[in-house]
Amino acid sequence: MAPEKIDQNRDHGPDSPEDSTTTDKFVFPKWVNLLREGTAVAAIGGLVYVVVLITGVFSPEMSAMGYAPVQPVPYSHALHAGDLGIDCRYCHTAVETTAKATLPPTATCMNCHATIKTESEKLAVVRESAETGRPIPWVRIHDLPDFVYFNHAGHIQSGVGCVSCHGQINRMTVVEQAKPLTMGWCLDCHRDPDPNLRPMDLVTDMTWTPDGDPAVLGAQLRAEHNINPSTDCTTCHR
Amino acid sequence: MPRPILYVLLVVVAASLVPMGLVYKARHSRKTHPRIQVVYDMDNQYKSKTQTENAFFADGMAMRHSPDGTVAQGQLEADDALYRGQVAGDTLFVETFPVEVTSEMMYRGQERFNIYCAPCHGASGDGNGLVNVRAAALAEGTWTPPTDLRGQTVIDRPVGHIYNTIKNGIRNMPAYGPQIPVSDRWAIVAYVRALQLSRNASIEDVPAEVRASLQK
Incomplete structure (x- = not known):
């Protein structure tokens, strides 16, 4: 010291004048x-x-994951896809053949709701849409930037299950974004797709899990179907 | 260290945990509002994409239908048997498939049947799918139970009639033409025929080598 x-x-x-007076020195x-x-x-x-x-x-967990906007119709995937076991493709008809999964036209809702719950208050917007021909103003949840060209058909036809990117939709009363859907997250799978590959006939199965290590089955399917995901910029950006 | 300073420091440290807590909470909860974008980049561009809105048109849709009375190239659908299930130039339904029935087509038919038909008609075609179960439980009086596809009524129908029913609907069943393309409709017809056969099959119809697996 x-x-x-x-x-x-x-x-x-x-x-300093205080020099001598040591007692009150600070x-x-x-x-x-x-x-x-x-x-x-x-x-x-x-x-x-x-x-x-x-x-x-x-972070995407903060900004996008858990996004569950209020929809114009309180449609429940947990009821339709979960309890009633309706396949994803009953409504999202174009998912296997086009880039977009496509939202169903109101006519698809009316397939059943012309005769089921015809007076329901919750379905008023659906009936109005069917009468006027104006689409139901659904709020988009999974929204990639406009410079990203994601293709559903390519993924479905390679055996990537719906659940891999959308989570357990069959349990969601209100749909929310379950995965980050960031570029880094996409690339993780494009570099190592094996754990996310499944037999083609099980792509819409929300509860299926492989018996052993998913990567082992995935590697086998990948070789069988010659699946080589590209990490080139132009794969998604053009 | 003097007490007040110590207290101030403790308060500052404690207060700094509040934003952290808020971030943690926001990360692990549902949000009804869209994310806040500080920098927009080119995330949302002024262009119309599939199923987007466009206020320019009266119905608000960016995607347009073809004008009435026009046919796109390759979509003429001139073949009555294939596209309408009818004998050419007649209203009679065809009795035979206008397409080749293969094993591959049968599996396709099974898959498509389970997607589009099974919710009401049931996976076995007995007319008691899960939607029917629920609709019956609701007992609203507006629901008509689906037909048992394995019954004599449907067995007696020509394949063209079943095809026409899928395409245009019948009685309370809506048209599935918009959801199911032509080749898949025929595949489903073939599978319905298979369901009818299986319903009325005996053990003698099962190949001898797999018969044991059915008898327990």
């Missing part, structure tokens, strides 16, 4: 020494804090 004493003398200086308390270490800890800690906070705020 010797240097401290020298500092004190210098601070007040030999010319002495920095010992804890002030903590300021140096404290400042370092605060600076590093603050930086980590800001980085963690920004990463958290701008």
Whole structure:
């Protein structure tokens, strides 16, 4: 603590009028020494804090996952696809052959609802749409940027199950985005698709899991169907 | 260290945990509002894509139907038997398939039947699918139970009639033409015929080598 004493003398200086009156001389308390270490800890800690906070705020889990907007019709996938066991493709007819899964036209709803729950308040918007010919204003949930050209048919025909990207829709009363759908997330699978491949006839099965290691079966299916996902920019961006 | 300073520091540290907590909560909860985009990049471009809105048209749809009375190239559908299940130039339904019935087509028919028909008609075609079960339980009085596809009525119908029923609907059954393409309709007809056969089959119809697996 010797240097401290020298500092004190210098601070007040030999010319200081208080020099002689040592009793009321101001002495920095010992804890002030903590300021140096404290400042370092605060600076590093603050930086980590800001980085963690920004990463958290701008992560897909924060921004997109769990997005479950209020829809114009309280349609429940848990009832239709879950309890009633209706296949995804009953409504999303174009998913196997085109880029888009396509939302069903109101006519598809009316296949059943022309004779079931015909007076239901919840279906008023559906009946109105059927009468006027104006589409039901569904709110889009899984919305990739407009410069991404995702193709449903290519994935379905390669044996990537609906559940891999959309989660357990058959249990969702209100559909929410279950996966990040970020470019990095897409690339993870394009680089190693094996764990997400399944037999073609089980693509819409929401509850199927392979008996053994999914990667083993996946590797086998991949070789069998010659599946080589591209990681080229132009695969998704054009 | 003086107490007040210590307290202030503790309060600051405690307060810094609040934004962290909010972020954690937001990450693990449902959101009804869309994500906030600080930088838009070119995420949302002023162009019409499949099934998007366009206020320019009265019905609000960006996608347009072909004008009435026009036929796109390759979509003339001139073959009465194939496209309408009818004898050419007549209203009679065809008795034979206008397409070749193969094993591959039969499996396709099974898959398509299970997607589009089984919800009401049941996987076995008995007319008691899960939708029928629920509709019957609701007992609203507006629901007509689906036909048992393995019954004599449907067995007696020409294949063209079953095809026409899939395409245009019949009585309370709506038209499935918009959902099921032509080749799949015929595949389903073939599978319905297979269901009818299986319903009325005896153990003698089963190949001898697999017969044991059915008898337990």
